Amino acid sequence: MAGNTAQPGTTVAQRVVALLGAFDDRHRSLTLSRLAERAGLALPTAHRLAGELVAGGLLQRRDDGAYVVGRRTWDIGLLAPVQTDLRRAASPFLQDIYAATLATVHLAVREGTEVLYVERISGRASVPIVSTVGSRLPLHCTGVGKALLAHAPPDVREAVLSRPLRRVTPYTVVQPGTLARQLDQAVRDGYASTVEEMSAGACSVGVPIRRGTADDAEVVAALGIVVPSLKRDRSRLVASLQVAARGIGRSL
Template sequence: MSGGGGDRRSVARKVFAIADAFHGREQLSLSEIAGRANLPLSTAHRLVGEWVEWGGLERGDDGDYRIGVRVWRLGVRQPTALRLRRVAMPYLEDLLESTHEHVHLAIRDGLGATYLERLSGPAAVAAISDVGSRLPLHATGVGLVLLSYAPSEVFDELLASEPRAYQPRTITDERGLRRRMAEIRSTGIATTVEELTPGAFSIAAPVRDATGEVLAAVSIVAHVERLAEPQISLGVRMAARGISSALGYRAHHD
């Protein structure tokens, strides 16, 4: 049994331990939370229930728990994210004006892409992304960009997690993903077609800071019928380069 009568941690520290239990994991069962947080099952059940009531955790239909939207929305308010959103906003607005589709700005968090911003046109394709939502790296345009420039251990963790095929086109095998990541690093752009949402495609590009490190990705998610329109790919590239330049990045090419 996890935890014990000698556990002298404060309630706050036990709550933080539950949050820490999700490091590197997208979802956990109650018993896994208890084990990773070193808590008795009864204590974990009570504290997790309070987390769910507050909105910090969400319980899925399978009974497992995931980080809730309220925590993600707190995260995107931290200073670095706030500055990134502020710097990026004019470029995102220009991209929205030129395409009238969904415009995204996202950062990597573990094996997911957390969306810092989403702007949408009135007739934009149906999409499940929202500010604060966290979607899989391997099945989204922004996620694939962030995965391609992440440390190698992140890719190893992704493979170990047995990535899900959300649609028939979703690539989940190691060889296919490695080939794709190499192409993204070569071209500086990622394209997904109906890999997470039927009827939609995504084009994404990396955003770099002053050191050249990729810290975010910007994308368009649009109706698949518009895939061949060159201004979408060009607009994403220009937005990513503009944001990068505003953050201090200087280069002749990516």
């Protein structure tokens, strides 16, 4: 009756996945004990497996003993076909917009009830931004998020509106009714905007990207920029984003 208790039904491969999955945006480095805890593994097990992953380069051990994701994982992860076609098609347009505005430019898709940022260009003049490539944020407090949500299937909109909207800044829209009105407006206008709803001093605009050229084609992504203020230039910004979005859609 000694030793082995390992929850039945778990395989080693699953444990490896659990170990890697223990890392996320808010946990980029973990001590052995936290790693074991988050992965749901006994400490010696985590120690041995993590050691093997370090040997394989998937994890890395810092001098202070903490584990971080290894370079090998980065290498391999970059091979994943994450919206490859979309990114290839969008890249030149993102560059154009950046060159014209020097503002942070985002390309994002909806994943469930979150925005997933798949590409970003950030300029030095820009406000400090929370999002990086690979990060996920709520749909209700970013320009691209609202643009995606506005054109999402009814059940998604329902799901977002029915749960409490997380307040991120004092200006975050947390009343479902207000958000719903903004979304309807965004559909009519062809763009969505936020004013300091995600981070202080940052405003954003997002426009939908439709596959193909039809005005009612499926929305597959959103394009957006973050600027210090929307008081001036809003319509010019929106116009250039919309032109780019159409260009991207055409080449999808």
